Amino acid sequence: MTAALRQVLPARGGEPTLASRYTNRTVLAIGAHPDDLEIGIGGTLARLRRHGARVVMVVASIPKDYEVRRAEAKRGAEILDCELKILLDDGPRRTEDLKACELVGMLDDLIRDLEPAAMLTHSSADFHNDHLLIYNACLPTRTRR
Numbered sequence: 001m002t003a004a005l006r007q008v009l010p011a012r013g014g015e016p017t018l019a020s021r022y023t024n025r026t027v028l029a030i031g032a033h034p035d036d037l038e039i040g041i042g043g044t045l046a047r048l049r050r051h052g053a054r055v056v057m058v059v060a061s062i063p064k065d066y067e068v069r070r071a072e073a074k075r076g077a078e079i080l081d082c083e084l085k086i087l088l089d090d091g092p093r094r095t096e097d098l099k100a101c102e103l104v105g106m107l108d109d110l111i112r113d114l115e116p117a118a119m120l121t122h123s124s125a126d127f128h129n130d131h132l133l134i135y136n137a138c139l140p141t142r143t144r145r
């Protein structure tokens with residue numbers, strides 16, 4: 001059994017689980033829109049929290065219905081017991097309204113402030129352009145090891 005596989009299996013005999021590796025550490029989860037994180041990795045985020053990680057959910061933008069979607073994102077984060085940050089929090093905005101370097105700079109600021117041990121985001125295999133913009137903006141950033 002590889003070390004990587006051992007870490008994702010349930011704890012048995014004191015072996016660490018993936019979630020327990022982040023106890024007392026910060027995990028940053030970045031989604032393009034409200035609901036992306038809850039639907040995509042909500043269970044993982046809740047499990048990380050249950051194991052004592054500080055989990056910060058970042059929603060990059062809210063393109064429309066700003067107040068309603070913002071309230072839904074806030075409630076989703078509360079249910080998962082996570083913190084919430086809206087990256088573009090000045091009203092309805094689209095991720096593609098930013099230049100790539102601006103988006104990377106905003107993510108770099110978050111990483112400098114929060115010093116996350118891990119960062120979770122969309123997949124490179126995603127088909128939604130905003131999701132790919134976020135994925136690509138996360139690539140040049142660095143988390144603390």
Ligand SMILES: [Zn+2]
Nearest residue numbers: 032033036131
């Ligand atoms: Zn989305």
